[in-house]
Amino acid sequence: MKALKVNGDRLWDSLMEMAKIGATEKGGCRRLALTDLDKQGRELYIKWATEAGCTVKVDQIGNIMATRPGEDPDLAPVGTGSHLDTQPSGGKFDGVFGVLSGLEVVRRMNDLGIKTRHPIEISVWTNEEGSRFAPAMMGSGVVSGRFTLQEILDKTDVDGIRLGDELERIGFAGDTPVTGRNYHAFFETHIEQGPYLEAENKQIGVVTGGQGQRWYDVVISGRESHAGTTPMHLRKDALIAASQLVLKVEEIAKAHKPGCGTVGFMQVSPNSRNTIPGQISFSIDLRHPEDDQLTAMDADLQAAVEELAVSSGSDINLKQIWYYAPIPFASECISAVRSSAEALGYSHMDIIAGAGHDACYVSDFAPTSMIFTPCLDGISHNEIESTTKEECEAGCSVLLNAMLVMAGE
Numbered sequence: 001m002k003a004l005k006v007n008g009d010r011l012w013d014s015l016m017e018m019a020k021i022g023a024t025e026k027g028g029c030r031r032l033a034l035t036d037l038d039k040q041g042r043e044l045y046i047k048w049a050t051e052a053g054c055t056v057k058v059d060q061i062g063n064i065m066a067t068r069p070g071e072d073p074d075l076a077p078v079g080t081g082s083h084l085d086t087q088p089s090g091g092k093f094d095g096v097f098g099v100l101s102g103l104e105v106v107r108r109m110n111d112l113g114i115k116t117r118h119p120i121e122i123s124v125w126t127n128e129e130g131s132r133f134a135p136a137m138m139g140s141g142v143v144s145g146r147f148t149l150q151e152i153l154d155k156t157d158v159d160g161i162r163l164g165d166e167l168e169r170i171g172f173a174g175d176t177p178v179t180g181r182n183y184h185a186f187f188e189t190h191i192e193q194g195p196y197l198e199a200e201n202k203q204i205g206v207v208t209g210g211q212g213q214r215w216y217d218v219v220i221s222g223r224e225s226h227a228g229t230t231p232m233h234l235r236k237d238a239l240i241a242a243s244q245l246v247l248k249v250e251e252i253a254k255a256h257k258p259g260c261g262t263v264g265f266m267q268v269s270p271n272s273r274n275t276i277p278g279q280i281s282f283s284i285d286l287r288h289p290e291d292d293q294l295t296a297m298d299a300d301l302q303a304a305v306e307e308l309a310v311s312s313g314s315d316i317n318l319k320q321i322w323y324y325a326p327i328p329f330a331s332e333c334i335s336a337v338r339s340s341a342e343a344l345g346y347s348h349m350d351i352i353a354g355a356g357h358d359a360c361y362v363s364d365f366a367p368t369s370m371i372f373t374p375c376l377d378g379i380s381h382n383e384i385e386s387t388t389k390e391e392c393e394a395g396c397s398v399l400l401n402a403m404l405v406m407a408g409e
């Protein structure tokens with residue numbers, strides 16, 4: 001196992017350059033999937049990857065594949081990559097760090113004149129965040145066959161704009177087929193986005209798998225009426241019922257440790273100060289590292305909805321829109337990450353990914369693992385998301401050596 005280091009300054013400079021696209025006032029990034037800012041980020045990345053000697057292709061769902069040739073072009077590539085789209089008030093590192101780590105690995109291999117047997121491929125996966133278009137991890141999900149291409153192209157955002165039309169509009173409706181993708185091995189580098197590496201004072205997270213998720217859309221219908229003339233006992237206030245269900249989501253998550261439950265999106269209709277809300281639409285996100293617990297959380301949620309519909313007299317429509325069971329990564333890739341961290345002398349610990357990542361879906365068709373690095377106070381999906389050049393250099397150096405082990409040189 002080699003212990004080569006990447007050029008941390010160059011990686012950091014590229015991260016800061018990319019962060020200027022969609023830069024927000026509080027130091028974060030806003031590049032919602034398939035917007036003009038996402039297009040700008042994609043184009044800058046393609047410029048850099050081409051300058052680094054990669055050939056670039058775009059597939060039918062907009063995934064970008066930049067390939068550095070190997071000695072034997074018939075061998076399946078060793079892949080890495082992540083996403084460039086962000087949350088509405090996201091940070092400078094979520095996703096981007098994994099894409100630009102892949103680029104830095106290629107740049108470093110070029111510096112050192114390294115020839116690998118397998119080609120090296122860096123992927124940018126479309127709409128990993130699932131914020132503008134739900135669900136998440138769409139680009140990797142189509143390639144792994146979790147979603148059909150057509151169902152994803154037909155998704156619409158909250159304004160009714162269709163994903164396939166946006167892909168055309170920004171010029172990333174590629175012609176490379178989404179089927180038949182394969183990797184000899186795949187690694188994704190990502191900030192942990194949680195508190196554990198920092199709390200344990202570890203430099204590297206050796207990711208052994210990803211927890212499962214269930215996403216729901218909920219619509220609660222009560223009765224709009226006048227805020228001043230409707231006596232409290234005659235109301236069907238949809239926001240009161242929704243508030244009770246939000247508290248139930250918290251209760252269900254806390255009853256299934258270390259599960260998580262979140263309501264992140266909510267629309268109130270008609271959203272007027274002096275009209276009792278008639279309809280509430282909102283999201284529910286449940287997660288757990290064990291599938292039977294995630295199933296139990298789902299059952300508790302269904303029961304809570306039934307009970308609330310009766311007690312509140314409102315109509316409640318709960319629809320599950322996404323589910324995947326917890327995903328274990330491949331032992332050979334996990335060991336490559338672990339021995340790479342050891343060869344470089346970095347402290348490390350095994351960890352399960354709390355967030356969803358494209359690597360989770362890539363592991364449907366290729367041996368996969370991830371490399372985590374700490375982020376300040378475990379904060380992410382927040383403009384103040386922060387890490388250091390040294391932490392990025394460490395994670396990317398682990399990636400370089402793990403990829404070399406699998407790519408052969």
Ligand code: HGY
Nearest residue numbers: 128129136354355356
């Ligand atoms: O939701 C997630 O875990 C990821 O950030 N898309």
Ligand code: MN
Nearest residue numbers: 083094095128
């Ligand atoms: Mn991410």
Ligand code: MN
Nearest residue numbers: 087094129381
């Ligand atoms: Mn994210």
Ligand code: MN
Nearest residue numbers: 226227228274
């Ligand atoms: Mn009036």
